Amino acid sequence: MSNRPVPLLVARDLVKSHDRTPALRGAALELGEGEIVAVTGTSGSGKSTLLHCLAGIVRPDGGSVTYAGKRVDTLPEHRLSELRRTDFGVVFQFGQLIPELTAVDNVALPLMLAGTARGAAQEQAGAWLERFGVRKQEAARPGELSGGQAQRVALARALVTGPRVVFADEPTGALDSLASEQVMTALVGAAREAGAAVLLITHDAQVAAYADREVRLQDGVTVGSGVLA
Amino acid sequence: MSTRHILLGLLAGGPSHGYDLKRRHDEHFPQARPLAYGQVYTTLQRLVRDSLAEVEGTDSDGGPERTLYRLTEEGSREVATWAGQVTPPAPFVTNEIFAKVVVAILTDGDPAAHLLAQRAAHMERMRELTALKTAPGSGLATVLSADYALNHLDADLRWMTTTQARLTTLTAQTVEVDRS
Numbered sequence: 001m002s003n004r005p006v007p008l009l010v011a012r013d014l015v016k017s018h019d020r021t022p023a024l025r026g027a028a029l030e031l032g033e034g035e036i037v038a039v040t041g042t043s044g045s046g047k048s049t050l051l052h053c054l055a056g057i058v059r060p061d062g063g064s065v066t067y068a069g070k071r072v073d074t075l076p077e078h079r080l081s082e083l084r085r086t087d088f089g090v091v092f093q094f095g096q097l098i099p100e101l102t103a104v105d106n107v108a109l110p111l112m113l114a115g116t117a118r119g120a121a122q123e124q125a126g127a128w129l130e131r132f133g134v135r136k137q138e139a140a141r142p143g144e145l146s147g148g149q150a151q152r153v154a155l156a157r158a159l160v161t162g163p164r165v166v167f168a169d170e171p172t173g174a175l176d177s178l179a180s181e182q183v184m185t186a187l188v189g190a191a192r193e194a195g196a197a198v199l200l201i202t203h204d205a206q207v208a209a210y211a212d213r214e215v216r217l218q219d220g221v222t223v224g225s226g227v228l229a
Numbered sequence: 230m231s232t233r234h235i236l237l238g239l240l241a242g243g244p245s246h247g248y249d250l251k252r253r254h255d256e257h258f259p260q261a262r263p264l265a266y267g268q269v270y271t272t273l274q275r276l277v278r279d280s281l282a283e284v285e286g287t288d289s290d291g292g293p294e295r296t297l298y299r300l301t302e303e304g305s306r307e308v309a310t311w312a313g314q315v316t317p318p319a320p321f322v323t324n325e326i327f328a329k330v331v332v333a334i335l336t337d338g339d340p341a342a343h344l345l346a347q348r349a350a351h352m353e354r355m356r357e358l359t360a361l362k363t364a365p366g367s368g369l370a371t372v373l374s375a376d377y378a379l380n381h382l383d384a385d386l387r388w389m390t391t392t393q394a395r396l397t398t399l400t401a402q403t404v405e406v407d408r409s
């Protein structure tokens with residue numbers, strides 16, 4: 001018997017090529033409800049492509065992606081984008097905040113897109129900024145933030161809608177070790193509290209050590225415990 | 230690690246007795262092996278013999294009588310010299326993992342599987358250390374000790390990743406050396 005959580009997100013036999021160069025060659029992975037899994041591997045091992053397929057950002061050439069028991073890789077685009085908005089949160093290496101908006105408006109945006117009124121959205125956004133220690137920077141634009149502050153704002157934006165899965169692609173890749181520690185502590189603490197699962201892509205073992213387990217990618221194939229026992 | 234110099238360093242803060250020195254040592258270095266009382270008293274006696282510390286007197290504080298020790302001037306100089314010396318960087322570290330990879334090649338084993346299993350063990354230990362340092366209420370001494378261990382395990386992992394990438398060449402060379 002395993003004590004591991006029931007699979008929420010399941011990838012089987014994923015195949016994906018970019019211009020005939022294979023990035024994934026039969027990768028498999030399961031992410032349990034509330035579980036934090038680190039996907040590691042050297043550059044070019046297919047880590048980011050795996051995340052993009054699982055988050056519904058790109059469609060795999062072969063294999064399947066199932067979320068909460070339903071196939072998602074075959075969903076029409078409008079259903080996929082709705083799912084990304086309601087159930088998924090994404091953080092990239094360079095936050096990708098909207099440069100023209102203040103920190104608080106960046107975080108409030110996903111709520112407003114989902115129909116929350118501006119005032120209420122900003123209030124919730126402010127509470128997340130407070131939690132991640134960047135409330136004082138709420139009126140600052142992304143260009144005025146340090147790398148670590150910008151990543152914590154990006155985390156707040158990913159978590160504000162209460163996603164069941166957070167996808168983080170090298171969220172500390174551009175940070176020094178102390179800022180990286182702050183971002184990981186914030187991400188893991190908030191995800192655990194909310195019961196959200198996290199798929200964390202990283203090449204850094206010290207970052208991967210924040211996760212419950214590691215899945216290793218080598219040449220587009222998962223080795224080790226990609227699939228729940 | 231020089232227990233003798235660490236005790237001298239702790240005595241630099243003022244006269245102390247053995248029990249207090251043990252307690253302070255264990256608080257400053259939470260991830261080190263706790264000092265045994267016997268070791269503390271033996272070391273203190275040697276410091277007195279070498280004129281680096283001397284007996285200040287005794288206090289009982291309502292309990293059993295305890296000997297107070299203090300640093301001598303010679304002891305102060307000794308601890309300052311030790312603390313100022315650069316620690317020699319290790320020339321080569323004994324590397325059991327490398328030895329096992331080579332033996333796996335020589336005995337027709339599976340060095341790649343061994344490296345993968347070793348990686349899993351390293352990651353497990355790194356998760357424990359990360360949990361330890363991020364636990365609520367972890368003191369800075371614990372965080373810094375865990376960081377030191379994490380960085381060393383991380384260095385092992387980087388070496389293992391590079392070795393994994395060089396396994397084909399390593400296997401060819403190892404077999405050739407063994408035949409010549």
